[in-house]
Amino acid sequence: MNRRRFTQAALGALAAAQFPGLARAQAIANLKMMIPANPGGGWDQTGRALAAAMQSAKVAGSVQFDNKGGAGGTLGLAQFINTAKGDPNALMVGGMVMVGGILLNKSAVDLSMVTPIARLTSEYEIVVVPAASPHKSMADLMNAYKADPGKVSWHGGSAGGTDHILAGLIVRAAGGDPAKVNYVAAKGGGDQIANIIGGHVTAGIAGISEFAEHVKGGRMRALAVSSPERKEGIPTLKEQGLDVVLGNWRSVFGGPGLSAAQRDGLVGTVKAAVDSPAWKETLAKYGWDSAWLSGDAFKAFLDEDTKRVAAILDSLGLRK
């Protein structure tokens, strides 16, 4: 045992003594990871990176992924509720998009039916156009919108999600009617990227990391980011005269009907993964900010954020 290992082990033991429920990370031999989106998007990246970090932290053995995209992740959520009842070896990725999707659709399943484990990351959004698009700035795009709102199609994740909300906020900030936004929902991931690169839609919205590689590769042009400061040299919405700042958060949930001990076990397992060097590399690679919040604190945040998102959706007139 080298010194570093020893220190870690000692710190671990100390933590275990102080927080008996938290620190004992239980190893899961066969982890089931529900990703309620198609391959290639932000939730897919989150789920696969978290599983890899769990493996590198030796708290998970084999991982079985299940991609089930559509309707703000509620399809995957429905399947998760059906199959993970009382299963302490199952996790599901989720986040703000799911909160909005559930509200907008008056979904029959919601996040109160699963067990909140932890909020993992936050990330700002990016607005892009295909490389061949005539729009060089947000002003160009908004002029096109004002000329004919229906002609500007916005391609993002599920209806009611963060991407949809951002489109609504941008249009409102430019003095337009958010209800007129021609929003085309994707199930997230590869499909959406191909539709934007192929020029089938006017503009695309997603988390910065989802489009970063394609912006660098020159197939998409970034018009704006939704952060308060510039990211990767891309101008903010604010400095282009659109007073909008919007972040997105992503999280993991456990199955319905977990006991308090099972929940704490999962929190400990995820925490062990989040503390691993592998996860830190992931955060740096994708440009995600850590936003750790677990257990009851996360649950309280979730309730608050549900109200906040509902208020935004109402103010945008998207919820009917």
Added chain:
Amino acid sequence: METLAALATGFGVALQPANLLWGVVGVTLGTAIGVLPGVGPALTVAMLLPLTAKLDPTGALILFAGIYYGAMYGGSTTTILLNTPGESASIATALEGNRMAKRGRAGPALATAAIGSFVAGTIAVVLLTLVAPVVVEFALKFGPAEYFALMVFAFVTVAAVLGASMARGLAMLFLGLLLGLVGIDDQTGQMRFAFGVPELMDGIDVVVLAVGLFAVGEALYVAAYQSRMGETLEKMSGSLWMSREDWKRSWPAWLRATAIGFPFGTIPAGGAEIPTFLSYAAEKRLTKRPEEFGHGAIEGVAGPEAANNAASTGVLVPLLTLGIPTSATAAILLAAFQNYGLQPGPLLFQSQAALVWGLIASMYVGNVLLLVLNLPLIGLWVKVLAIPRPLLYAGILVFATLGAYSLHQSWVDLLTLYVFGLAGFAMRRWGFPVAPAVIGLILGPLAESQFRRAMAISQGDPAVFLERPIAATLLALTVLLVLAPWVWKVVRERRALR
């Protein structure tokens, strides 16, 4: 030339003894897990992927390729022998493959599947090497309108050739479309036809439906009518291997299927199901022995299997050139790349040429190993069919049940399985074809969401399907396919009158 040199280097790495050994291990494991009914390639690969984590990148990719091809072939084996397809892309294989097995020709069916996969895989790798950058530009031209036109094309061509009676085929197709509507609508999140049953919210699983209709329905039918059927399973007649005629009938099917499968794999929402069905439809139309279709025509196995393999290699085109994963397997590959800190995408070919070509070479070596290892095993596999009929069908029921349960560990899936098993029994009893229902369930939801996206982009103007050249061409082809036989008949009758 640079490309070829790079590929040669890739092969140099892939063919090192240690790497070859990993390939052998992968193929063996992949086949062993893949033969379990209800376990498709994506699941097999996901289960076995952790094995690759401990190896260096090249070894891991070769092991992965072995597992992947082994899993695909293992799935075809159960599909042919037991009529229990493990994923939607093997459903077309079940149509003729299982009939061939029943007629004592399981050996040639398995052989044409293995060799066809190999041939298609080889050609697809060559295409990937030479034309990837060009093909991807074309593939990007497919937007929602084009996809919808493509689905209409697939529906019509496939529905037109399945079953003896058009009316019965269409009835079953619409049953499948109706079943596809069950669950949460993926555009608006609204519940449809779920009747408040929470287990129905995520829809009906196509594998459960297929195994229920095919395998359970069949087992029930055999149980009910065995005494009256008279004939028994034919003993293995003739050679285990493909005869001269089998070869002659198989190779054009392999080539046509590759031509159909590869481009489908490259378009970002193409998938492997549509090309397998289109290949089946093409073979049925072009065959010189239409009477054999429905009773075990070798072209009907050779085509879909080759198409499946070509499509899954085609999936590498958008993955490697654009960094867009378009299938579950591609997503796993992407994760494997990311484990090594690599981001597939436009820059990958330049920045990580060795690894990319190593991967392509690995896929190829995996294909070859599969052929080498599995052809000698065919003799062993077909012995499964020598099991006495009551035991065999009882075994199929057990495996079908296990397979359906292993998908989501849900008893509702089992109930669904048996309800559709009974439906499959009734459909067989009264002569309704089963396959169109399955096709409807697979393609219906896809076509619907592409249609709605296209209409949203065009603001509700249906002219979008005619204004875009690719979509319009596909729709025109569809109309032609429907009208041509009829026009042809009228013309011939006129001539006869003269």
